[in-house]
Amino acid sequence: MNELSRYERQIKQAGLRLTAPRRIILRILEQSGDHPDAAEIFQRAAKMDARISLATIYRTMKVLEETGAVERHAFQGGPARFEQADREHHDHLIDIETGAVVEFTSPRIEELQRAIAEELGYEIVDHRLELYGRKMT
Amino acid sequence: MNELSRYERQIKQAGLRLTAPRRIILRILEQSGDHPDAAEIFQRAAKMDARISLATIYRTMKVLEETGAVERHAFQGGPARFEQADREHHDHLIDIETGAVVEFTSPRIEELQRAIAEELGYEIVDHRLELYGRKMT
DNA sequence: ATGCAAATGCGACTTATTCTCATTAAGACT
DNA sequence: AGTCTTAATGAGAATAAGTCGCATTTGCAT
Ligand SMILES: [Zn+2]
Ligand SMILES: [Zn+2]
Ligand SMILES: [Zn+2]
Ligand SMILES: [Zn+2]
Numbered sequence: 001m002n003e004l005s006r007y008e009r010q011i012k013q014a015g016l017r018l019t020a021p022r023r024i025i026l027r028i029l030e031q032s033g034d035h036p037d038a039a040e041i042f043q044r045a046a047k048m049d050a051r052i053s054l055a056t057i058y059r060t061m062k063v064l065e066e067t068g069a070v071e072r073h074a075f076q077g078g079p080a081r082f083e084q085a086d087r088e089h090h091d092h093l094i095d096i097e098t099g100a101v102v103e104f105t106s107p108r109i110e111e112l113q114r115a116i117a118e119e120l121g122y123e124i125v126d127h128r129l130e131l132y133g134r135k136m137t
Numbered sequence: 138m139n140e141l142s143r144y145e146r147q148i149k150q151a152g153l154r155l156t157a158p159r160r161i162i163l164r165i166l167e168q169s170g171d172h173p174d175a176a177e178i179f180q181r182a183a184k185m186d187a188r189i190s191l192a193t194i195y196r197t198m199k200v201l202e203e204t205g206a207v208e209r210h211a212f213q214g215g216p217a218r219f220e221q222a223d224r225e226h227h228d229h230l231i232d233i234e235t236g237a238v239v240e241f242t243s244p245r246i247e248e249l250q251r252a253i254a255e256e257l258g259y260e261i262v263d264h265r266l267e268l269y270g271r272k273m274t
Numbered sequence: 275a276t277g278c279a280a281a282t283g284c285g286a287c288t289t290a291t292t293c294t295c296a297t298t299a300a301g302a303c304t
Numbered sequence: 305a306g307t308c309t310t311a312a313t314g315a316g317a318a319t320a321a322g323t324c325g326c327a328t329t330t331g332c333a334t
Contacts, residue, residue, distance in 0.1 A: 016280085016281090017279095017280060017281065017330085017331050017332075018331080018332095019280090019281060019282080019330075019331070020282095020330090020331095021281085021282070022281090037321095038321080038322080039321090051282090051283080052282090052283090053282070053283045053284070054283095054322090055282080055283070055284075055285095055322090055323080055324090056281080056282060056283075058321090058322060058323070059281080059282085059323090060281095062323095074211065074213070074214070076211070076265075077211065079320080079321060079322090080321085080322090093253075093254060093257060093259060095259070096262055096263075102257055102259075104253055104257065106249060106253055108249055109246055109249050109250070109253075112243060112245055112246050112249070113246070113266075113268055116230075116241055116243055116246075116268070117230060117268050117270050118273070120230060120239055120241065121272055121273055122230060122232070122239075122268070122270035122271065122272060122273060123270050123271055123272075123273045124268050124269070124270045125233055125269050125270050125271055126233075126268075126269040126270075127266070127267060127268045127269060128213075128265060128266070128267045128269075129250075129264070129265070129266050130264060130265045131250055131253070131254050131259070131261050131263075131264045132261070132262050132263040132264060132265075133254050133259035133260050133261045133262050134259065134260055134262055135258055135259060135260075136255070136258055136259060136260045153311085153312090154299090154300050154301070154310095154311060154312065155300080155301095156299080156300070156311090156312060156313080157299090157300095157313095158312085158313070159312090174290095175290080175291080176290090188313090188314080189313090189314085190313070190314045190315070191291095191314095192291090192292080192293085192313080192314070192315080192316090193312080193313060193314075195290090195291060195292070196292090196312080196313085197312095199292095215290095216289080216290060216291090217290085217291090
């Protein structure tokens with residue numbers, strides 16, 4: 001009866017308990033192709049188990065972030081948004097008209113960032129690159 | 138007696154009133170070489186005129202942002218931080234140990250961003266590039 | 275099956291920011 | 305200088321996002 005998902009295994013390996021709320025939240029993240037915020041995850045979770053509380057969503061997101069299972073983004077002003085972390089690193093372009101989030105990667109930008117930081121005597125631990133744009137006609 | 142600063146002129150040209158609180162806040166921004174948040178600006182302003190309220194700081198920062206006099210940054214988690222907008226565009230590296238903010242520019246990254254957005258069919262309206270790092274030993 | 279610590283639910287709290295509304299005061303016009 | 309109009313302010317209430325304290329529940333090692 002061990003049908004543990006990649007994420008469920010990650011939880012256990014971190015010495016954490018695989019509780020019902022965590023299972024549900026992990027399932028939601030696996031199924032989401034978007035970048036939901038805590039309130040959205042809460043709503044989706046409520047459909048599977050109405051007992052789950054918003055505080056648990058926040059706590060779980062923090063735990064998942066710490067174990068490396070999810071990534072947290074804080075786009076312009078809005079609440080934190082999350083996505084699974086098992087994908088290749090990418091950055092985001094946000095459509096300022098529709099709010100749509102487009103993902104992209106640029107090895108050259110990544111390398112330039114590294115070089116810039118190094119020149120300043122720093123080692124990059126994390127970075128954020130967000131482009132805000134509007135569709136060209 | 139018309140010793141209007143660049144910013145004060147900007148305010149008037151936007152059809153806004155040049156009030157005492159606005160003068161004070163503008164002076165503070167002119168003198169700050171750092172990236173203060175609303176609370177810090179409030180404290181500095183209180184030294185010049187104790188009547189000024191925090192709500193006015195927030196309102197004024199919004200107005201100044203709209204008139205293009207200041208730029209708003211939202212670094213990792215913390216409150217919004219501001220700086221004058223009359224400088225050359227630059228991005229930021231934040232020291233995760235000390236909180237220090239180092240500024241840098243990279244024409245190559247800027248150009249790459251433009252090219253990426255264009256390829257995706259977008260025109261960049263704004264962007265954020267923040268590096269979070271720790272000093273190399 | 276039992277026990278204990280970890281995790282949860284709930285509400286209170288915090289932090290950052292915005293809003294409401296009565297009062298003040300810029301700036302325009304005598 | 306005095307008056308008027310209305311934008312801007314101060315003070316505090318309200319809101320939004322997230323965290324915390326604590327009694328209760330529950331995963332899971334024994
Ligand atoms: Zn990147
Ligand atoms: Zn993404
Ligand atoms: Zn830039
Ligand atoms: Zn700067």
